[in-house]
Amino acid sequence: MRGSLTGTAITLAAGALLTAAMSTASASTATTSAPKVASPAPVLVDCQWQRDVRPTDFILACGDGNSRLSGLQWKQWGADGATATGVNMVNDCKPYCAAGHFRYYQVSVRLDRPQAWKKDPAVQHFTRMSLTYTDARPDGFQRVMTYPLWD
Incomplete structure (x- = not known):
């Protein structure tokens, strides 16, 4: 047994x-x-080194805040780029910036050229922003203004 x-x-x-x-x-x-999971879409890095996706507002002039995007409505956000419409609020600095007035300009926004972010190389971030003024624009600005974005 x-x-x-x-x-x-x-x-x-x-x-x-x-x-x-x-x-x-x-x-x-x-x-x-x-199947491999696709990597997340690139982010937009702001003045305080915070990453964001589809922000409603974005400061362009980090030093003094005299130019910012507001009311952004994102149409597309993907691996190759992002597009939105909104308002560029720009201080006319007349007679000087502290006494100036903010003027509002309708813009189309395009983000592109994603690259690895130095702060976190596993994250892709957009490195260029183009603003297209759809009507009026600030004095001295071209119809399309292109800016490098910080890393």
Whole structure:
């Protein structure tokens, strides 16, 4: 009787090991054949080195805040670029910036040239912004203004 219990225990243990080995093999096959997850879309880095996706507002003049984007409505945000419409609020600095008035200009915004972010190389960030003024524009500005974005 003792021999038959030992044989049964060995058979059960062998069966459990075989089941575990087959489960591991099928799991590793499933893991290697699973589709790769696409990396997240690039981010927009702001003046305080914070990353954002589809921000409503964005400061362009970090030093004094005299130019900013407001009311951004993003149409597209992807690996190659992002587009939005909104308002560029620009201080006319007349007679000087502290006494100036903010003027509002309708713009189309384009972000592009994503690259690895120095702060976190695993994150892609947009490195260029283009503003297209759809109507009036600030004195001295071209219809399309292109700015490098900080890293």
